[in-house]
Amino acid sequence: MTKKLEIYPEELFKKGQIDFTPIPVCAYSKTLAEEKKLYSKDEFVTIFHDMMVLRTFETIINEIKLKGEYQGVKYNHAGPAHLSLGQECAAVGQAYSLDVNDLIFGSHRSHSEILAKGLSAIRKLDDAVLEKTMREFFGGATLKVVEKNFSGSIKDLARHFLIYGAYAEIFARVTGFNKGWGGSMHAFFTPFGIYPNNAIVGGSGSVSPGAALFKRVNRQGGIVVCNIGDASFGCGPVWEGLMFSAMAQYRTLWDQELGGGLPLLVNCFNNQYGMGGQTNGETMGYEFMARIGAGVNPDQMHAERVNGYDPLAVIDAVKRKKEILLAGRGPVLLDVVTYRISGHSPSDASSYRTKEELDRWIAADAIPAYAKKLVSGKIATQAELDKIQSGVEGLVFDMFKLAIDPEISPYEPMDSLFIETVTFSNQKVEKFCDREPEFLQKLEDNEQYKRIMAKVRFAGADGKAVPAMKQYNFNDAVFEAMVHRYSIDPTMVAFGEENRDWGGAFACYRGLTELLPYHRLFNSPISEAAIVGAAVGYAMAGGRAVAELMYCDFLGRAGDEVFNQLSKWQAMSGGILKMPVVLRISVGFKYGAQHSQDWSALVNHIPGLKVVYPVTPYDAKGLLNTALAGTDPVIFLESQQLYGKGERFHTEGVPVGYYEIPIGEPDVKRVGKDLTMITFGPSLFKALDAADVLAAKHGLEAEVIDLRSVNPLDYAKLVESIKKTGKVVLVNEAVERGNVMHNIAANLTQLCFDYLDAPPVVIGARNWVSPAAELESKYFPQVSWILDSIHERIMPLAGYTPETNRTLGELSRTSRLGV
Amino acid sequence: MANAVVMPKAGNTVEECLLSKWRVKVGDVVKTGDIICDIETDKSAIEVESTGDGTVLALFWNEGDLVPVLQNIMALGNPGEDVSAFAPDGAATAAPAEAAPAAAAPAAAPAAVAPAAPAAASGADNAPMSPRARKFVAEHPFVVPALAGSGAGGRIMEKDVAAAYQSAARLSPVAAAMQAAGVAAPAAGTGVGGMILGADMGKAAPAAPAAAAAPAPTAPAAAPASDSVVDVITEKPFPHIRKIIAKRLHESLNSMAQYTLNAEADVTGLLALRQRIKDGAENLGLANINIGDMVMFAVIKALQKHPEFNAEFSDNVLRMHSSINMGFACDTPRGLMVPVLHNAQTLSLAEMAKTVKSMAKQANDGNINPDLLTGATFTVTNLGALGITTFTPVISAPQVAILGVCKTLLRPVRDSKGAVEYRDFIQFSLTMNHMVLDGAPGARFLQTIKNIVENFDLICIAG
Ligand SMILES: Cc1ncc(C[n+]2csc(CCOP(=O)(O)OP(=O)(O)O)c2C)c(N)n1
Numbered sequence A: 001m002t003k004k005l006e007i008y009p010e011e012l013f014k015k016g017q018i019d020f021t022p023i024p025v026c027a028y029s030k031t032l033a034e035e036k037k038l039y040s041k042d043e044f045v046t047i048f049h050d051m052m053v054l055r056t057f058e059t060i061i062n063e064i065k066l067k068g069e070y071q072g073v074k075y076n077h078a079g080p081a082h083l084s085l086g087q088e089c090a091a092v093g094q095a096y097s098l099d100v101n102d103l104i105f106g107s108h109r110s111h112s113e114i115l116a117k118g119l120s121a122i123r124k125l126d127d128a129v130l131e132k133t134m135r136e137f138f139g140g141a142t143l144k145v146v147e148k149n150f151s152g153s154i155k156d157l158a159r160h161f162l163i164y165g166a167y168a169e170i171f172a173r174v175t176g177f178n179k180g181w182g183g184s185m186h187a188f189f190t191p192f193g194i195y196p197n198n199a200i201v202g203g204s205g206s207v208s209p210g211a212a213l214f215k216r217v218n219r220q221g222g223i224v225v226c227n228i229g230d231a232s233f234g235c236g237p238v239w240e241g242l243m244f245s246a247m248a249q250y251r252t253l254w255d256q257e258l259g260g261g262l263p264l265l266v267n268c269f270n271n272q273y274g275m276g277g278q279t280n281g282e283t284m285g286y287e288f289m290a291r292i293g294a295g296v297n298p299d300q301m302h303a304e305r306v307n308g309y310d311p312l313a314v315i316d317a318v319k320r321k322k323e324i325l326l327a328g329r330g331p332v333l334l335d336v337v338t339y340r341i342s343g344h345s346p347s348d349a350s351s352y353r354t355k356e357e358l359d360r361w362i363a364a365d366a367i368p369a370y371a372k373k374l375v376s377g378k379i380a381t382q383a384e385l386d387k388i389q390s391g392v393e394g395l396v397f398d399m400f401k402l403a404i405d406p407e408i409s410p411y412e413p414m415d416s417l418f419i420e421t422v423t424f425s426n427q428k429v430e431k432f433c434d435r436e437p438e439f440l441q442k443l444e445d446n447e448q449y450k451r452i453m454a455k456v457r458f459a460g461a462d463g464k465a466v467p468a469m470k471q472y473n474f475n476d477a478v479f480e481a482m483v484h485r486y487s488i489d490p491t492m493v494a495f496g497e498e499n500r501d502w503g504g505a506f507a508c509y510r511g512l513t514e515l516l517p518y519h520r521l522f523n524s525p526i527s528e529a530a531i532v533g534a535a536v537g538y539a540m541a542g543g544r545a546v547a548e549l550m551y552c553d554f555l556g557r558a559g560d561e562v563f564n565q566l567s568k569w570q571a572m573s574g575g576i577l578k579m580p581v582v583l584r585i586s587v588g589f590k591y592g593a594q595h596s597q598d599w600s601a602l603v604n605h606i607p608g609l610k611v612v613y614p615v616t617p618y619d620a621k622g623l624l625n626t627a628l629a630g631t632d633p634v635i636f637l638e639s640q641q642l643y644g645k646g647e648r649f650h651t652e653g654v655p656v657g658y659y660e661i662p663i664g665e666p667d668v669k670r671v672g673k674d675l676t677m678i679t680f681g682p683s684l685f686k687a688l689d690a691a692d693v694l695a696a697k698h699g700l701e702a703e704v705i706d707l708r709s710v711n712p713l714d715y716a717k718l719v720e721s722i723k724k725t726g727k728v729v730l731v732n733e734a735v736e737r738g739n740v741m742h743n744i745a746a747n748l749t750q751l752c753f754d755y756l757d758a759p760p761v762v763i764g765a766r767n768w769v770s771p772a773a774e775l776e777s778k779y780f781p782q783v784s785w786i787l788d789s790i791h792e793r794i795m796p797l798a799g800y801t802p803e804t805n806r807t808l809g810e811l812s813r814t815s816r817l818g819v
Numbered sequence B: 001m002a003n004a005v006v007m008p009k010a011g012n013t014v015e016e017c018l019l020s021k022w023r024v025k026v027g028d029v030v031k032t033g034d035i036i037c038d039i040e041t042d043k044s045a046i047e048v049e050s051t052g053d054g055t056v057l058a059l060f061w062n063e064g065d066l067v068p069v070l071q072n073i074m075a076l077g078n079p080g081e082d083v084s085a086f087a088p089d090g091a092a093t094a095a096p097a098e099a100a101p102a103a104a105a106p107a108a109a110p111a112a113v114a115p116a117a118p119a120a121a122s123g124a125d126n127a128p129m130s131p132r133a134r135k136f137v138a139e140h141p142f143v144v145p146a147l148a149g150s151g152a153g154g155r156i157m158e159k160d161v162a163a164a165y166q167s168a169a170r171l172s173p174v175a176a177a178m179q180a181a182g183v184a185a186p187a188a189g190t191g192v193g194g195m196i197l198g199a200d201m202g203k204a205a206p207a208a209p210a211a212a213a214a215p216a217p218t219a220p221a222a223a224p225a226s227d228s229v230v231d232v233i234t235e236k237p238f239p240h241i242r243k244i245i246a247k248r249l250h251e252s253l254n255s256m257a258q259y260t261l262n263a264e265a266d267v268t269g270l271l272a273l274r275q276r277i278k279d280g281a282e283n284l285g286l287a288n289i290n291i292g293d294m295v296m297f298a299v300i301k302a303l304q305k306h307p308e309f310n311a312e313f314s315d316n317v318l319r320m321h322s323s324i325n326m327g328f329a330c331d332t333p334r335g336l337m338v339p340v341l342h343n344a345q346t347l348s349l350a351e352m353a354k355t356v357k358s359m360a361k362q363a364n365d366g367n368i369n370p371d372l373l374t375g376a377t378f379t380v381t382n383l384g385a386l387g388i389t390t391f392t393p394v395i396s397a398p399q400v401a402i403l404g405v406c407k408t409l410l411r412p413v414r415d416s417k418g419a420v421e422y423r424d425f426i427q428f429s430l431t432m433n434h435m436v437l438d439g440a441p442g443a444r445f446l447q448t449i450k451n452i453v454e455n456f457d458l459i460c461i462a463g
């Protein structure tokens, strides 16, 4: 409990100063003699070899992009190519010190990192494991290509596999590491500890802390490396990732046996530029990128600047930083100075730098410099190095030729629906590891559990059969579903703002503080991007996470993490990754314009997300159970109007035991034959009230269907209902324009055209900012709006006088004005 | 083995029958000969017998559907058998929903056609029609009259067209296909129940009903207050056959200038003759010939002399027939029916009487061949047995006259010697279309009948 971290005025007001410790800048200064004691000849040469592989790999793509051919082989690569020519040394130096179970995350410019880490892993992996890995990867499809006519060692075969798999992925072939669905900026290969690379600048900044969290929570060895560029430190999510990974609680409040601070190395490949913006002196103010560490925590993130053109300096630095991380004193920040001698991308005209500057860096190029050092230090002869170089060049070129051959490396057929099978993994996984789940107490001893068990689980059809305090409510449903999965899956963690002692802003987690250790339930910084990003990274690394956004309105703060990370990685990985993340998002009211928005339309729009919005405790528990047992990202919307509300539909009461409700099945909450009302979220109750009026005053029997999910969505029940009634109204509380209900209405128009007696009518909130609590009835859909809409747009109700203007003229007017 | 029961061809001229009531439902077990449904033409109601044994697996049509003859109406077989192949093209959504219509069924009758045309063609004031209403029209081809839709903005909804369908002229499948192809449909046709047949397409309506111009109903005058007596209204919806009768009669009066002449004839001799026939019936093998038969026989004779009465009138042309197809009205449990004695002029009195009796019985039993209900050139209607002494029968269009036969009255008659004698006189009410026939010819026609009746034995001898 944070109550143990007490705060005293006299301490806070005490006079003093903050002392910083000096941040080393390119401090590596070992002599060749000293270095010779550290590395064998083989090791020295290996470094050269690996740098040459990277250089050749990128050179071929560069030539292809610029000239359309390489050594007489023509090829047109339509996609992106953010090359790391000039940066090979920094990548090889880093990978040299990493073990297979040290995970790297990267950026759009990560070809070199993939190859360097792969080559390093190949050297460290046991041959049998290596062979098994390759043979099992996509059923051996990638291996089969390089295995043909191959004779040599397993490690050599694995190098072929690595280079070929990377090329094939870049060129979008089915034999690529992600079946071509990742591409140049996203390629990765988890068996070698290479995790997703991100085309969103700084994308890995918020995701990789989650993988580091996974290592801590699940006591996995190794570290996580977040490779991002110098310009990405201007990105909010990167900063949020730093805040998330530098939280003090890992070392103050968590069980120290877990290992302490997050084992995260935030590694900046500081190539001095964004695309054209110069970070030092122009777009950033830090002068030295490493300075940022000083602002993060008392350890200053152990920040250091390293010469990225000296592989031995990089190896040295990474080795030292890794020790810090393994000792539980992370996170660490490394500023690796390097330079990109190629353009940012093929369209780069280098308008932002001088030829002289470029020449200077070419002259300083790390690879020839290192070769010279080996030769002059009598570690290797020029002839030996030349032989290595020509061998590497032949190998990489061969792999390139295999990867562009459409017979050997085909594209996915145009009519293939493979991507549909990996957009969602649709699996049920009880637990992601067999460890005994950790609890602080027995569930039976938990006060909240006892309170809930004493409650009445059906509140009567009007919700008033028992006093509110005694009703088993929506919060209790969330509690029970969470506790169920917590007790089965030891990897399951939940975090978000005020999640622990407060019990979540709306008290769904009340009681869990007493039940669960810190590492399974904790407060995050106010960093929505990092909250969602960490959940994504946690899932990528192999665990199950429940993240929470306090208000749907804050979804924008986690925009990229929800729209590009959480949603996309199952598909972009070609089905290799699972994304068992439930993102609980509360939809507010009463708090005005920035606390009352239902943004279901935004998440519905994004491919790869399941979107549910339960309204009743029964549905909430069943759907959350399903979401928590699955392997797909589920946006779990909860209305603040419904917290504390009892069960009104499931007359047998919400079951004490476990049950699941399939995601994607609407539920008929009231049967009728004259008109269909479809709702999503708390508008269900408005629709039911409207149905009462229609029955009492107009002799019409309305059918009311609660969607419960908008994606996936089985339209069968909706179509069946409309075939019966011919008339349909769709209602929710999101603003009308762009409302998800329009999507459903449009589909229903297609599916039921010949059965419709009137066009489907969508009723949403006004296209305004939401007003103060006292004025909400002019903003959110009311019973009268539903009746008015039926009267004006579907069928005049005898003797009815509308209260609001729901005419088509009004629709045109407000559309014209954009309001 | 699954098999199908077809809509029987209830007569040579019958193209479609109205399926008025199912007597079985899916799941029932039936045997050959069991009544499975009631069907109607405009003239008769018929019970359809099952032609096979087994469990009812599918009913392909709904009650109220007009079903082309020889189309499958029902499938029989063992439970669980797939009978989708029996589903006829154009069957409306039938009882077992979604009994997928067989794709390859050779379209004996074209399928119900695209809905757009009917709506566009006839929604007179351009009221928008909902897709659901259009679907209804497609599945129930008929001429959609100008309608006031009950939906928002006057949009015509399904319930509006469904209501209109109950009274509007329907389109035969052929006509529906033609309409979809752009041929204009008349407001009413010449088929069963005014059904528009292929032959009617592109023509004007046979006789424009005045209904279209029906004035808006005015508000009823305030009823006198009544505090003690409660008026209980019992509603009796017309069956289909009655609707057709009502419509026909109304059209008849609307389209003709009808008037009635009354006359009488001395039947004292006829009655004596009838007694003799009765006495000798057995010996001579004569049927039970009654006065009505004799009068009808007399009318047949008279018509031969007055061909302008044995005629049809339409489009300003009088079509006089050489054959006398004598219609005679029968009061049956299903309402008024008019069996037709074709080529009546060729029959002897005995033959005629015998045929009339058997046709009347069939009409009464509801199993008369619908072919025997069409094609009359003149009609006789007899209310004498019910004590009526005079009335104004309504002509069955496009005929030009109808003879009402009434009760026989006893009248004193002065003979040539001045003595008063009581004699029996039968009463006649002849309604004619004044557009065609004036009073004098009518009087002469009655005169001819009277002569024949009063000299019946001589006329019979004369042959
Ligand atoms: C969120 C986001 N903004 C902008 C871009 C376009 N973009 C791609 S790379 C890049 C420069 C990134 O610079 P840096 O982080 O230093 O990495 P480098 O390219 O130098 O390796 C930009 C602006 C992007 N991909 N993502």
Ligand SMILES: [Mg+2]
Residues within 6 Å of the ligand: A229, A230, A231, A269, A270, A271, A272, A273, A274
């Ligand atoms: Mg950069």
